[in-house]
Structure formats: structure tokens, C-alpha cells
Amino acid sequence: MCAIAGLFHPTSTRLPDTGLLRGMAHALRHRGPDGEGFWAEAGLAFAHRRLAIVDLAGGAQPMASDDGAVVLTFNGEIYNHLALRRELEALGHRFQTRSDTEAILHGWRAWGLGVLDRLNGMFAFALWDRDRGQLLLARDRLGEKPLHYARLPDGGVAFASEIGGLLAIPGLSRAIDPTAVDDYLALGYVPDPNTIHAAIKRLPAAHFLLLRRGETRIPAPLRYWQAPRAVAAAPAQAAEELAERLQAAVEARLMSDVPLGCFLSGGLDSSAIAALSARAGHPLDSFTIGFPGAADERAEAAMLAARLGGTHHAEMVDSDPIAAARQQGAIFGEPFGDPSAVPTLAVCRLARKHVTVALSGDGGDEIFAGYRRYRWHQMAEAVRRFIPARIRGSVIGGVARAYPKLDRAPRWLRAKTTLTEISLDSAMGYYGTVCRMADRQRRGLMSRALRTAVDGHDPAARFAALMGECDPDEPLLQAQYADLHTYLPGDILTKVDRTSMAVSLEVRPPLLDHDLVAWGLALPASLKLHGGQGKHVLRGAMTPFLPAEVMRRPKRGFANPLGQVLRTHAGVVRDRLLGDAMLDSGLFDAAALGLLVDQHESGRFDHAQPLWHLLVLEGFLSGVDRAALAGFAPRPMALAG
Template identity: 50%
Template sequence: MCGIAGLYYPGTPKPVEPARVRAMTDALVHRGPDGAGVWTAPGVGLGHRRLSIIDLAGGGQPMATSAGDVVVSFNGEIYNFQQVRAELEAKGARFVSHSDTEVLLHGWRAWGVGLLERLNGMFAFALYDARSQSLLLARDRLGVKPLHYAELSDGAVAFASEIKGLLAHPLFRRTPDFTAVEDFLGLGYVPDDASILAGVKKLPAGHYLLLERGRPVPAPVKWWDVDFSQRAKGSARDLEAELIQHLRDAVRSRMIADVPLGAFLSGGVDSSAVVALMAEASRAAVKTCTIGFDEAGYDESAHAALIAERFRTDHRVRNVAADDFALIDTLVHHFDEPFADASALATYRVCELARDSVTVALSGDGADEALAGYRRYKFHAAEERVRSVLPSSVRGMFGALGRVYPKADWAPRPLRAKTTLLALADEGGAAYAKAVGVTRPGVRFGLYTDAARATLGDHRAETRYVETMREAPARDGLDRAQYADFKHWLPGDILTKMDRTSMAVSLEAREPLLDYRFVEFAATLPASMRIRGGQGKWLMKRALEPYLPKEVLYRPKMGFVTPVSAWFRKGLADEAAGLARSRVLAGSGWFESKAIARLAEEHRSGRAEHGRTLWQLMMLERSLGRLFG
């Protein structure tokens, strides 16, 4: 795993100062502490920070062909590089290293952008072709690895793995974009089609950008998408076997490394499945690690210990306090943009623990999105069935009733009648967008100044979900919700969280449950094989019964929960009250201080539940302070 950065002039091929590229890559040293490299030519410069994983003695970057006509700076891993290499060697390519990076050079020569379809991996790379004087920026199918870019005032396109690489360039201008603040407060993260910094773009997952000399910067081109419109045929038993084979192949391909390798083990279904299949493929004990919490309601370490004992892993546990919010400023630094998924605190701690003994760790991320594991999918599917038989006039009555029904944030979701009534009154996409979001539109807009609301106009954080679900290659509402999460939630929240927290401690995290072949297979499963009997991931759990105990397979899902609501009534109560006096928030001209004060007081007194919104405002304030002073 690595960090990349660089510059390209699509107009006049101006000289590139190596020191500028080096400064951009030095800002990413945490992503690659094992080595650095810079390569420049007229109109282009590529930089690299290396975390050595494969071919430790070779594989230095930027890497060039022997003729020097193709040069690449690459972040990620190509899991099928040996098969791609064999195919290229059969075509006459001559390799000089054992690195997966070199397949990109020869693959570009052989297939051009068709190379991307042959790669199974996580990656973001910049590849320069001296013959055509073009630069290819490419990102993997699911968006595991990030890539940011911006056009500068001197005509250059700057790019980097993280925004802090762009910030290191002296011509980059820091201007905030309030529409991204609306997106952040609505969703809890700044999505991939937005940035808190005006002018910064994120290359979307499954896209490439081909920059050519003498031509304007084009729009990115989609080279892959997940399709929920097809349906697999076959019995449940046959599909179980196919699912297990996909999982087995994905796990084994991600166990190739020349450095110590292990796994995160939470005690949930997904990480336990990964550990089970790693143990099946490994002669030595698998190294696993778990974070335990000092409050039983948040602690899963006992279930992790059960799996560790079952598969005789080399298991390590570190207990942390449930009020472990001392990491806030560390996270603000590493995420650059505001990020409000408080489970990032626990994710950072487990990455920190893993890095003590391994350089690569496999995670269980991805199965919930692929196989409908989140509870919100179950509720959305049920609501969609009701919507399909309700006349619009009746749904309007539900909306009117929902608006006057008392709010019950404390109740389990099935008992929150207000939430359900309002959801049934909405169109499916709009209802799901609110369900997956954090701070609802009415609360957000009550915090904004008149000037801020005017700036937004018709822009709403939820709109992208509504539009994505409307255009999704899908058959039903469940398909559309999962597809939208693949486009927004997964790259914006889950993968950003894992990339930034793992890279902060120079750890490579790999996600076998996001192998694109597994994802494509899962998308074809009938809805009844994803959700059945109130259980998400139904087929996966059934297929794993020979591997995992039922008390792990069928226990309620927990995840890395963090008690932010309790924090703002205890240890962070003063922080919440201080938000209303914040010079950063008040000085932005976006927020009404009295509205923030009222929110904090309602939460502190217990009259209302605003914990997640207060967490968002605190993370926003600290991010804005760091970025803009």
C-alpha cells in the first residue's frame, strides 16, 4: 500500500520541479514509510511513497519500462497479477521484477484502458505514456483506494491519494464549498461527488480519467458498474456452494504478501468468515486482533474469542474505554474532510493494534452492502411492499398523521411509528435517503442562516440517493437501495474510514468480501436469498453453518458502535455547549449560534436526541479550523 501524487500539464508542457512533487508525496509519508521516489519529464511529474508488501527488494516506484516510454505510480494491490503476468509473457513481455506494479506497464502497452477490466484488486494509479504524452488516472471498481485531483492556476492538474497532498502545492487555493457541508450534515461524510474544498474532485469508483496533451480536462469515464437487474438461477444449495467458492477464492488471493499478515476479528459474521477461510488456507496460526470495550453493551470481544479458539488463531485483544474520544484531533488530521462516523475511533484503535504484529490485515467489510446485511434494508424492503399497494391518497394521509405523531428516538425502529408513517408517505428513494442519513433536512435547515439557505438553493444531500436509485440497474426497491449504497455509502463512509485509519498507522487493509466477482454474484441473488425471515445475508449465513457456530451466525448485529449521545451528556457536554460560541462556525456565516445552543441544551437535558448531529458539528468545526484557520 502506498501514497501517490503528481502533476500534469494538459496544455503547454511546462517544466515540473521535482521538489514540488516531493513535497506533495512527503505529506503522505504515513501511507508509505518504506521508500520514496519522484520522476519528472516536460509537462509531467509522478511521486510515490512506498509501503513494501510484495517484492521487497525490487518494486520501487515510480516504475518505468526499460525503454522509459511508460511510467507508473501505483497505490494498491493487484491480486491476480501472476495470472495477468503469465498472459503478458505469452504475448512476449519481458519482466524484470516480481512486483505486481510491473503488470500495469506491460498491460498498458498490450491493451490500453482494456487493462483495467483484467485487474482484480484495489488500486488508484497514474500512468504516463511518453509516446502519446497522455496521463491515465484510474481507480478500482469499488473505490477501495482514493484519488483526488484539482486544476491549478498555472494550468496543471494536480493529483494525490489524500487531499493533504494537494494542500502541499503552493498554488492550491483553499476555498470552502458550503454545498459539501450540507452533504456532510445530511450523510455523515462528504461523498465522492463532492469536496469540502472548492475545485477538488474525487475520481469516482470504477472510473478512469485520460488526460491528453493539447486537450481540455475531460469528464471521467465509467469502466465498471455493478448490475442488480439480472437474477441467478439454481437451487439454494447450488448457490451456497458458489458463494463459498467465491469467498474462498477472494480470501486466498488476498493472502499473498512478503510481510506478516493477519485479520481483524470482531466476532461478527463477516470477519469470522474471513478468519475461518484464512485458517483453512494457512499452515500457520492466523494472527487475529480484537478491540474490547469497558462497557458490555459495546463489547464483542467474547464472540471474537470464541472464533479465535475455534480456529486456534494467534489472538490479541486490547481493551479501550468506551469514552475513548482522545483521538478526535488525530482523526481530523488523517481524514482531511469532516467525517462523522464515530466508529472510526475504534477502527483506528484496531488498526493500531494490528500494526504491532502485521503489515497486512484482512477485514470483513463489504458483505453487508453486497448481501443486504444492514437492518435498514429489511425495513426499506418491507416499506416498499406496503407502498406498492397503497393509493397515493392514503399515503398522503400517513404523511399528515406522521407529522403530528410524537417522536420516539429512544424506541427500537419497528416501534417508531412517526418514522414509519413519514417513510410510507415518501417516494421510496426519498425515504431511503433519509433512513441512511444522519441529520434530517428540517433539523439541518433550522441551523443554517438565511444566507446559507440561499446559497444552497435546491441542493439537498439526499437528492443524489433519489437520483441514483431512480436510474439504478435494478429490479426492486431492495436492489435500488443496495446499488445506491455501493455508489455513495460504501466509498464515502466505509472505505474512506478503513483507508484513512489503516494508512494512518502504515497498515495495509484488504477487503476480500469486496472482490468484484463476489459482488457481481451477490447482486444476482433473488431478494429472498438476501433477506429471509427477518435475517439479512440469509444465503451467506446458511452457507457458513458448517464453519461458524450459530451463536455467531444468528446473533443481532452490533458493529463498531460508539456512544456519542452519552458523551455529549457527560465528557463532551462542555464541547457541545461551546459549539454555539465557536468562532469557526459563527465566522463561516453558515450557522445560527442560537440554534446550535438550543440543540445542545435540548440534548443535554434529555428533552431530545441530537447526539449524532452534535458530533457532526464538532467534527466539522475541527476540520474547518484545520483546513481554513
């Protein structure tokens, strides 16, 4: 795992500013503490920060071909690099190292853009081909590794693994994108291809960008891989086939020249990874954390680890979520509202004390329908198909609008969300289940200037477009497909990458092997949702390898219980949300912010989620230059001395 950065001036014959490049690399040093490397030539410069995992002696980067005409800076792991190496050697290529990086370098010369189709792994890289005059930026199929880029004031292009690498460039606009603020408040993250800064873009998963010498225009990124959009016939022995596929994916990710472990909770996904690693003859060190007052899975994890033969490490972590909210901007480079980032960072810190690489169970919920919202979406869709749209909109929608919002009532009385979802069409109904702050609530918190700036923007539109690309008779696949392009790369994988890289830990999720993902998504819904429970086929696949109690255990959250903490410390929350960072930004209405805190403190409403998102945003804004908010700030800004 590493960090990459670079500068490209397509019409220049001069060396780029290498001092600037070193500053970009320094901002990314946490991702690669084991070394750094640089390459510079006319109009181009690459930087690399290395976390050494494979070929510790010979894998230094940037890596160049023998003649220096092709240069690569790469972040990630290519799990099939040995098979690619054999194929390339048969074509006459001669390798100088054992590094997976070199397989990409030779693969480009042999197959051009076709090399992307052959790579099995997680990656973000930049490759310069001097003879062709082309700079290729590429990102893996699921979005496990990040890559950001920006147009420079002088017409050049810069790229970096994280936003912070680009913010090290003086003169690059820091202006806040108002639609990104709207997206963040709605979803808890800024979805690709945007970032919180209007000038900085994120290369979407499964896309590449090809820049050419002499051309100053940045073309639109192009997709090289497509997830299934229709359901295939069910395999004859689906559970058995899944077990074989997942075993192969796990074994491929055991490739390492440094200590390797795994995250282990009491849940099915991480337990499956640990069990299959042990079955492959590699019982791994495992890592679990617990939080006071939250679901504590340390005991269950310890029992499974003892059964599998690995050394188990567990800690109880007592964190301050309000203080943690202020740290998210520094970790993620922009507002990131998933509160489970706090325990994820804690378990990464624990793991890094013992290993350099950890396997995770991420992806199982998205691929095999583990989220509760998938079951609700299936049920709501069944009702929609039974009741005409006119009646749903007028009658059920009317009831939903009149029904009180009973946040503190027993679950069976909190029907407003369900009624609202049923009254809407399929895409808008599903968007309602993933939306963290409803449109009316968001707009009510915004200043007039921000409302004007986001007028016409609808965070739900991307969900409607994505779900519209799938078979309309497969509502579960539609929801999974939407998550695969939004929630998975924007929330889950961003969370794992930034928190692990903050402590220089590499994380590998075997369930996100792209062939396994394509196979799993295309399974019929009955193999994923069965008897009111998700992951049906995964449970069948793991029955021979895991104890029955793991199979029966319900899914638990991985986050602190925020509601009571924010209620107990409402005074601190109010001070933060009505402090200078928020009010000087010009983005919010002070009275509306105060009312939100008051309602939560009263106990009649549960606003924990929006309050956490706002606290995270406050922490981010406290570190933003006021000039980035010049279009919104209501107060005169002091001039720098």
C-alpha cells in the same frame, strides 16, 4: 499499499517544480514509510511513497518501461498479477521484477485501456505514456483506494492519494464548497466526486480520467465497470457456490511478503474471513478491541480464534469521543462523521504492532443485505404497493407530521420515522433511512448565507437517480445499488483506508472482490433477506465452517455509545459548537446550535448523531484558513501580519 502524487502541465516543455512534488509526497508519508521515489520529465512529474508488501527488493516506484516511455505510480494490490504476467509473457513481454506494478505497465502496452477490465484488485494509479501523450488516472471498481485531483492556477493538473497531498500546493484554492457542507451534514461524509474543497475533486470508483498532451480541458471521468442493475436467476446451489467464490477471494488476498493478519469481531463477516483463511492453511493473527460501556465482542472473538488456531490479540480502549472528533479532520482531510472511525483506528493501531497487512470483513452488509435498513425498506415498499400514493401522502404523511419525535421512548413507540418513510416514494423513503440530519433540521442550523448558497441543492437527488437506474420491481437491489455508489465508497471504505493508512497498515476486504460483488448483488432478494434476517445465503455458505453461535449472533454496532457521553459533557460540547471556529465560519446560526445542545442535555431528545457531526466539523474548521470561508464569515477577518 502506498501513496501517489503528481503534476501534469499539458502544454509545458519544462520540468515541473520537483520541490513542490517532494512537499506533496511528504504530506503523504504516513501511507508509505518504507521509501520514496520520483520521476520528472517535460511537463510531468510523479512521486511515490512505498509501504512494501510484495517484492520488497524489486517493487520500487515510479516504475518505467525499459525505454522509459511508459511510467507508472501505483497504490494498491493486483491479486491476479501472476496470471496476467503469464499471459503477457506469452505475448512476448519480459518482466524485470516480481511486483504486481509491472503487470499494469506491460498490460497497458498490450491492451491499452482494456487493462482496466483485466485487473482484479484494489488500486489507484497514474500512468504516463509519452509516445501517446496520454496521462491515465484510474481507480478500482469499488473505491477501495482513493485518488484526488485539482486544476492548478497555472493551468496544470495535480493529483494525490489524499486531500492533504494537494493542500501542500501553495496557491491552490482552499475555498469550502457549501453544497459539500450540506452533503456532509446530511450523510456524514462528502460523496464522490466532490470534496469539502470546491477546487479538489475525487475520482469516482470504477472510473478513469484520460488527460492528453496539448489539451488543457479536464474531461469528465468515464466509467469502465458497472454493477448489476437487475436480478439474475438464482443459482441451483447458491450457498455452495458462494463458499467457493469467497474461499477463492480470501486465498487471493493472502498474497504477501510481510506478516498478515485479520480483524475479528464476533460477527459473521470477519468470522467468515478468519475461518476461510484457516481452511486455506493460513490461520492468521487476529485483532479485536472493546470499549467500556459498549458491546464487547472480545470473548467471542477469542473463542473463535482459539478454535481456528491463530494467535489472538485483544485490547480494551477507553477513548474520549469529544477529543476524537477534533482529530477526524487531520486523519481524513475533510469532515468525516462516522463515529466508528474511532474504534476502527484503534483496531488498526493494535494490528500494526504485529502485522503489515490485515484482512477485513467489510462489504458483507452491503452485498448480502446485512443492514437493518434493508429489511425496513423491503417492508415499507410492500406497504407502499398496497396503499395508493395519494393516501400515503395525505393520510400517513399527515400522521407522521403530527406524531411526536419520541427519541427516549421504547422502540415500539418511535414510529415517526417509519410513518414518514412509508408516506414518501421509494427513493425518498430510503434516503430517509440513511440521512443523518433531516433537511429541516440542517436548514434550521444554517446561517442565512449558507442557506442561500445551498438553495436548490438536494442531497437526496443522487439517491433518486441511482435507484432509478435499477429494476423498479427490485427494491432491495435498488437500495443496495445506491449504497454501492454512496455509502460504501464514501463512508465505509474511506473510513478503512484513512484510519489504516494513518498507521501504515494495509487492509484487504475479500468480500469486495468485484466478481463476488456482481454475483452477490444479482441474487434474488429471498437469498439475502429471509425470515426477517439478512445475509441468508452467506449464513448457509458458512454453516460448515463456523459454530452455530456465530450464525445466531445478532449484528452489533462498532462504536462508542455517544448519547450519554455528549449529555454528560454538554458544557464542553456547547463551548466547542459556540466557539470561534464555528461562529467565525459564518456557516451556522449560534442560537440554533445552542438549542440543539440544550435539547440533548435535557434528555428529552437524542441529538447524539448531529452533535457528533458538528463536533467533527468544528475540529476541521479550527484548522481552516479563514480565507476559505470568506463568502460566509460574518465578522471582519484579521489581516495576516
